[in-house]
Amino acid sequence: MSNAEHKPDIRSYRLTEDEIARNFGDLHPPLTRSDALIEADRCYFCYDAPCTTACPTGIDIPGFIQKIRSDNLRGSARTILRENIMGGMCARVCPTEVLCEEACVRNGPEEKPVEIGLLQRYATDPIFDAQTPLFSRTPATGKKVAVVGGGPAGLSCAHRLAALGHDVVVFNRDNKPGGLNEYGIAAYKTVDDFAQREVQYILSIGGIELRDGETLGRDFTLNQLRESHDAVFIGIGLGSTNKLGLDDESLPGIEDAIDYIAELRQADDPGMLPVGRRVIVIGGGMTAIDIAVQSKRLGAEFVNLVYRRGPEQMGASLYEQNLAQTNGVTIHHWARPVELIGEDHITEVRFERTGFDDGGRLVSLAEYFTLAADIVFKAIGQILDLSVLGDEITGLEFRHDRIVVNEAGRTTLRAVWAGGDCVSGGDDLTVTAVQQGKLAAIDIDKHLRKE
């Protein structure tokens, strides 16, 4: 129904200021002291606690909860942050329902785990609010390490290196540090400029020079860094996005979800962002959920999220799927786009139904439907922008287009480590990036002290 007269219904301020403020306030309000004490009392203080095992950064969870019980919040925060310097952000964005809280033994009899994420936030918030120093640096080693990327992996690595006495330069592509914490996470998950307060806290340890707006492959090369530094850590994330691979993919109205989320995060007033009346989101990960829910919360009337496989295969957890549905997002499983329809702007997307064949391969069921759209968001994953790696690319090994590292984060290039979304084998979570940055820093330290 291509129609030259069709005018896309895209505009700002679909909701009142109050509604926007409510929709983009804290998704999970912080616990009060009395809530926290009651919740902390629910922890059984397990031996060799399953929640700690499930935490990618290995935080001693019963240990920090015990300290909440005695109002020892500084000690509690120290327990958290010494394993995970981004424990404040992780408390907000971790899919705890598939990590620590899934492992909680309280899931057995009562199906209600201890609210570990909220307790972690309760313990760490005062530290970031007051910028209370909890860590200091060991004596200076005189070694200099370049960290490429100012996201969770890079900042975690930089903090641990600085704590171990090394001097660090962080080269950060964006105008602000924080990476996806600053640009890629739904606004209601991290309010009050928390990402920047966390970065400020990380930098306050000293010994870290942050250079914003300096991009690998444009302003310097990996080769140059290797010559001017004792070690290099690459934590550049994934620089570009996947394509649908359909004709007319450049039609106006078809956008990358992460660009829109970044814009939303940087907007002083989310309400000013133009949003379509009818929104289609293509994809099944956290980014898909984030853009779908945020579209709805900006006032979109119909938000259809379309994913080519079933609920179990979605990258977004069941909790996130429920969040989308309770926010009024309609999730369509088992369908993929085959045609983008519109003349000077997207108007409709045609989908084919899919299923698994006997061999578990995704196949077309040769049934079709169309959905109307004023905006289509692509949230089908990101890929590593290999071009930034320059000549050194020949010395690096790749798997599924991501950098191969060993358990300690070493690449195949001498004195080059990597971590975060750009390496192979991760799960694209903030908490994993933090852990990889931390482990790489520990290994870099070992390497530098041997030299």
Added chain:
Amino acid sequence: MADLKTTFLGISSPNPFWLASAPPTDKAYNVNRAFEAGWGGAVWKTLGEDPHIVNVSGPRYSALHSNERRVIGFNNIELITDRPLQTNLDEMRQIKKDWPDHALVASVMLPMNEQTWARYLPMIEETGIDGFELNFGCPHGMSERGMGAAVGQVPEYIQMATEWAKKAASVPVIVKLTPNVTSILPPAKAALDGGADAVSLINTINSIMRVDYDSLTMYPTTDGMGTHGGYCGEAVKPIALNMVAEIARTKDTQSIPISGIGGITDWRDAVDFLALGASNVQVCTAAMVYGFKIIDDLVDGLNDFLDDKQLTLDQLIGKAVPSVTDWQYLNLNYVEKAVIDQDLCIQCGRCYVVCEDTSHQAITNTVNGERHFEVIDAECVGCNLCVSVCPVDGCISMQQLTEGTDPRTGEPVSRDKANWTTHPNNPMRKTD
């Protein structure tokens, strides 16, 4: 429904639950509310000589809280009544008139001279009260003036004052004992020897609640200074139960009726006291924490319990006393082992870590590389620690070894009883 109507020393009340002498029984207003709520009796807030004492106008109470702010223990520095004697007597007279079927007992605290007792007791009795309770228990304030616990800690004084009271009173006399003694038996015996009709126990335990972490003074204070108070509430119940049971099972004291006091909060606590030898119970802290309405649970909980057990109240009283003995008479041939119900186990590992760190290394943490908690019979001494710390009700139980060999000792399980008095390791053992 079981009949909870109680007669204690000839004093009848609709149920065995009396309010103890304390702030809840300070005035007719409170006692009226209590009787309306269903309490069986009240021991009026302790009367003293005129002029009446004064209380501080700062904090009188403080609490030991759980994290959800449940009051576990409670401390007070309040003294006896701070109203004129005549005001109290007028109100008591009115209460007894309005509530003739309810027990009304006057608590008294007087200096140690006979004339005072002879003067005050008849004046008080004249209001129509059903009995006296002699307050030999308050551990703070009044004890500095030679009354309360200062009397209760000296058996000779107890006996002397009890004799004076018995001489001056025609209604029954209950002696309220202080727990701030090394053994409760001499005070109980002294009361008995002095002619007391009953003892009531326990009064509060000397206590300081904590310090203030900012000022590093004790907490709470009155203008920067504090004093020890009396500790009560749920936390003191086990101490009280032991003292009640000691009196109830000891030959010299077992004949004296007991009114049980100390941390009673729900009907099960009352069952504890009654089964260990108390004929009725008195409650204060739970009412001060939750209000008078808790009487509903006390009454129908006890009622249903008696129905389920097909017992009368009288049959319950003292039922558990024969099970209390000295350590030396415990059967050393009896063997129990802990058993973990794997279907109920939530794998928290608490049993493992406490056994490993502080007991007998008798629980596994892994079996064939898998997280698995199981008792190692060859190490288990049957101590009950794992049962105590397990967060899942009924998951770990103690089971008796009735036959075969105890894998820990290698000794065959014997059905014969044997205790320390005849044990070969006992240098003082009895020999035939």
